[in-house]
Amino acid sequence: EVQLVQSGAEVKKPGESLKISCKGSGYNFTRYWIAWVRQMSGKGLEWMGIIYPGDSDTRYSPSFQGHVTISADKSITTAYLQWSGLKASDTAIYYCARHTDGSADFWGQGTLVTVSS
Amino acid sequence: EIVMTQSPVTLSVSPGERATLSCRASQSVSSNLAWYQQKPDQAPRLLIYGASTRATGIPARFSGSGSGTEFTLTISSLQSEDFAVYYCQQYNNWYTFGQGTKLEIK
Numbered sequence: 526e527v528q529l530v531q532s533g534a535e536v537k538k539p540g541e542s543l544k545i546s547c548k549g550s551g552y553n554f555t556r557y558w559i560a561w562v563r564q565m566s567g568k569g570l571e572w573m574g575i576i577y578p579g580d581s582d583t584r585y586s587p588s589f590q591g592h593v594t595i596s597a598d599k600s601i602t603t604a605y606l607q608w609s610g611l612k613a614s615d616t617a618i619y620y621c622a623r624h625t626d627g628s629a630d631f632w633g634q635g636t637l638v639t640v641s642s
Numbered sequence: 643e644i645v646m647t648q649s650p651v652t653l654s655v656s657p658g659e660r661a662t663l664s665c666r667a668s669q670s671v672s673s674n675l676a677w678y679q680q681k682p683d684q685a686p687r688l689l690i691y692g693a694s695t696r697a698t699g700i701p702a703r704f705s706g707s708g709s710g711t712e713f714t715l716t717i718s719s720l721q722s723e724d725f726a727v728y729y730c731q732q733y734n735n736w737y738t739f740g741q742g743t744k745l746e747i748k
Contacts, residue, residue: 560737562686570678570686570729572737586736587643620685627733628676630697632685 527551529633536639537611544607545636547621554602555579558624561606565617611640648740654748657720663743665713665730674734677715681726
């Protein structure tokens with residue numbers, strides 16, 4: 526069974542760093558792209574970027590380039606999304622999702638990130 | 643960036659009736675179009691990819707059509723569990739979502 530299990534909710538202060546995770550299981554982790562998707566409260570879905578764990582090829586949406594870093598450790602079948610300086614506007618639910626030919630066929634349960642002073 | 647526009651924003655339909663949701667792309671995306679369903683406090687679920695192919699386990703009452711810039715998701719006979727928000731997403735040139743259509747009970 527394919528599963529993506531994300532790390533738990535986080536509460537951070539502006540300016541702090543954060544790294545959230547997404548562990549894949551039940552499939553060959555190195556053979557599928559993993560995407561990160563943001564959903565702000567009551568809003569729609571925004572594609573942030575994707576990574577191919579097999580070779581760590583990473584691509585970012587222009588809207589998120591430079592503000593987040595996506596990485597993966599294929600030895601532990603885990604992808605990451607990290608910030609070096611959080612802002613209040615980063616408060617959102619973040620989903621990871623497995624890509625198959627462009628569409629996202631399996632999703633993590635989401636990680637709520639709250640940034641507040 | 644390809645902009646995806648969904649209509650209507652909210653659709654009120656009675657159980658058992660048909661629902662038709664629309665998605666328009668600002669430029670051609672060929673058939674590189676997916677539909678997702680999202681229920682409150684849940685992750686999105688893939689319904690349709692390639693504009694018209696149902697994902698694994700998706701009931702036959704869900705169907706997708708269209709190509710180029712105009713797409714439709716049809717739910718033939720609404721069940722109570724179908725009331726949710728639906729998103730289209732293009733993957734022809736990067737990835738962009740529509741703003742969503744909320745399907746509510748009439």
